[in-house]
Amino acid sequence: MEFTVPTIETERLILRPLTIDDAEAAFEWTGDERVAKYMIYSTHESIETTKEWLNSIKVSYEKYEFGFVRKSDNKLIGAGSIRFHSDSEQWEIGYNIRFDCWNMGYTTEASLAMMNFVRENHNAHRFSAICAVENIGSARVMEKCGLHFTGNGEYQSYDGKKTFKSKIYELEDKVND
DSSP, X not given: OXXXXXXXXXXXXXXXXXXXXXXXXXXXXXXXXXXXXXXSSOOOSSHHHHHHHHHHOOOBTTEEEEEEEETTTTEEEEEEEEEEETTTTEEEEEEXXXXXXXXXXXXXXXXXXXXXHHHHHHOOOEEEEEEETTOHHHHHHHHHTTOEEEEEEEEEOTTSSOEEEEEEEEEEOOOOX
């Protein structure tokens, strides 16, 4: 049986699987230097790079990738993932969104929906996320999702050209036995 990513609905968004048909809309943020500035991918120079990324997405029962579609106009405005790390037994969230959609609460709304999905479907109680120290907006999203700053670290871009000092955020839900 083939694994499929579910569709999740929030007040203003539909979180759904990404497809190659999303390339043009996704390139609007993957090709934007402002959005890619702190991401582990380099700014996409062409829509072909975005298509390669979309074709490379692998999902499983422990790794979900979602496109964020705004209900008001049915426009794909961002994407995110939530994946299980067995070494730390945490679900890590990540996201990016079009620049013109920053500071509107969409990323927090989508991140909370992904977290709630794995809470309900995987009995998840531990979450983590990282962001570049300078990426104040992303840090705010993590805080609004209930994660707390737990330390510093660093991460590197896929191509190895950029290294970022990072903030690490974590959340462990209280579990009633």
